[in-house]
Amino acid sequence: MKSQTIRRWSFIHTWSSLICTLFLLMLAITGLPLVFHHEIDHLLGDAPQIREMPADTPRMDLQQLVKAAEAHRPGEVVQYFGWDEDEPNGMYAFMGKTAGGDPNDTHTFMLDSRTGEAVETPSANGGFMMVMLRLHVDMYAGLPGKLLLAFMGLLFVLAIISGVVLYAPFMRRLDFATVRPNKSTRVRWLDLHNLIGVVTLTWAFVVGLTGVLNACADLVIAQWRNDALAAMVAPYQNAPPLTDRAPATRLLDIAKQTVPGTEPSFIAFPGTRFSSEHHYAVFMKGSTHLTSHLLTPVLIDASDLKVTAIVNSPWYLDALLLSQPLHFGDYGGMPMKILWGILDVLTIIVLGSGLYLWWVRRRAAATVNVREAVQAT
Amino acid sequence: MTRHKKHPAFWKTFGKPTWIALLTAAGLFAALLGDGAWDVLSWIGMGIPAWLSIKGLMVRRRA
Numbered sequence: 001m002k003s004q005t006i007r008r009w010s011f012i013h014t015w016s017s018l019i020c021t022l023f024l025l026m027l028a029i030t031g032l033p034l035v036f037h038h039e040i041d042h043l044l045g046d047a048p049q050i051r052e053m054p055a056d057t058p059r060m061d062l063q064q065l066v067k068a069a070e071a072h073r074p075g076e077v078v079q080y081f082g083w084d085e086d087e088p089n090g091m092y093a094f095m096g097k098t099a100g101g102d103p104n105d106t107h108t109f110m111l112d113s114r115t116g117e118a119v120e121t122p123s124a125n126g127g128f129m130m131v132m133l134r135l136h137v138d139m140y141a142g143l144p145g146k147l148l149l150a151f152m153g154l155l156f157v158l159a160i161i162s163g164v165v166l167y168a169p170f171m172r173r174l175d176f177a178t179v180r181p182n183k184s185t186r187v188r189w190l191d192l193h194n195l196i197g198v199v200t201l202t203w204a205f206v207v208g209l210t211g212v213l214n215a216c217a218d219l220v221i222a223q224w225r226n227d228a229l230a231a232m233v234a235p236y237q238n239a240p241p242l243t244d245r246a247p248a249t250r251l252l253d254i255a256k257q258t259v260p261g262t263e264p265s266f267i268a269f270p271g272t273r274f275s276s277e278h279h280y281a282v283f284m285k286g287s288t289h290l291t292s293h294l295l296t297p298v299l300i301d302a303s304d305l306k307v308t309a310i311v312n313s314p315w316y317l318d319a320l321l322l323s324q325p326l327h328f329g330d331y332g333g334m335p336m337k338i339l340w341g342i343l344d345v346l347t348i349i350v351l352g353s354g355l356y357l358w359w360v361r362r363r364a365a366a367t368v369n370v371r372e373a374v375q376a377t
Numbered sequence: 378m379t380r381h382k383k384h385p386a387f388w389k390t391f392g393k394p395t396w397i398a399l400l401t402a403a404g405l406f407a408a409l410l411g412d413g414a415w416d417v418l419s420w421i422g423m424g425i426p427a428w429l430s431i432k433g434l435m436v437r438r439r440a
Contacts (some may be wrong), residue, residue, distance in 0.1 A: 288410055343426065
């Protein structure tokens with residue numbers, strides 16, 4: 001590689017990294033507890049505890065659960081009901097002042113599906129883990145915050161690519177994984193930066209890119225609303241506002257009949273971001289391992305419970321949904337979470353050592369400059 | 378393997394990193410497909426970079 005080429009790539013690597021490093025450090029640090037949020041919730045006693053009851057205890061129907069939720073939070077409406085594989089006897093309820101209100105003002109809790117009893121989930125509404133999540137997702141700055149982080153993620157990807165290019169000249173005379181033990185601190189950290197950087201490459205690349213995709217989720221969902229959903233609800237455009245909403249009781253049966261072989265993931269009540277003013281939307285997930293990450297929304301008329309349509313899932317929505325596990329690291333059991341945590345810490349080390357290497361180089365250059373200046377006088 | 382002969386310098390530097398990168402990618406994808414053996418594949422794919430990095434960090438300085 002020509003020295004001119006190396007200098008150019010070095011410039012790209014230095015500046016793409018420097019600009020994103022502080023944000024990436026913040027993301028890596030806040031991401032660490034988020035990987036283990038389930039375990040931390042259990043440890044802090046924030047995980048919802050559903051009471052033990054005989055296995056054959058009958059379940060309440062969905063409309064009864066809606067009533068139970070409304071009784072728990074008077075003056076609010078149900079936005080979503082969601083299911084979690086870890087708690088077959090419970091279900092998450094999301095409520096707010098209005099159906100289409102700001103997601104950050106939504107109150108989340110669990111409902112016992114057999115008794116309708118509300119069990120609070122404090123970490124979903126505030127506290128330490130919520131601070132970590134908000135910092136990680138948008139730095140409390142809404143969509144501009146998300147897009148800024150998406151841009152930082154793209155710079156991170158550029159830093160990885162330029163880092164791989166620079167790996168070649170640095171490693172020309174060295175064997176793979178060499179950490180020279182008898183050189184200066186700077187050389188040791190240079191070797192470690194190269195080694196850890198190159199072996200964690202795929203992971204950092206995948207987590208970085210899927211993070212960028214997730215940061216653009218709002219745009220992806222807006223696009224889906226304007227595109228796939230709008231086409232399906234077009235006939236309702238001039239319909240009068242919904243007054244008598246049909247009970248939610250049979251929503252799951254209807255959705256299961258419409259898309260056999262699927263399981264419920266969540267229900268969006270009329271007027272939310274994931275439904276229309278005139279529809280319930282039941283989001284069904286596939287029953288195989290891979291398709292369990294993908295969703296099929298069934299649009300059900302909220303006045304007569306007739307199925308209006310199965311909204312097709314465009315490729316960009318599937319891409320967003322498949323990118324989520326790849327960003328969260330929650331799809332391969334506890335060993336995967338631990339490895340995710342280790343790789344996250346290793347990324348912090350790569351970022352930190354990169355910053356350190358830039359700093360000592362800069363100081364060395366300044367010293368040389370001073371010396372030259374002194375000699376010149 | 379003709380490329381191997383054509384660009385020995387390239388593969389000397391990037392041979393092992395390429396294998397590791399492919400293994401990690403396979404691991405990340407494998408766990409999406411199923412549990413059990415698929416999960417184990419992902420642990421191997423991510424375990425190798427983690428182990429190599431920690432081994433590097435353990436190298437003691439000799440003055």
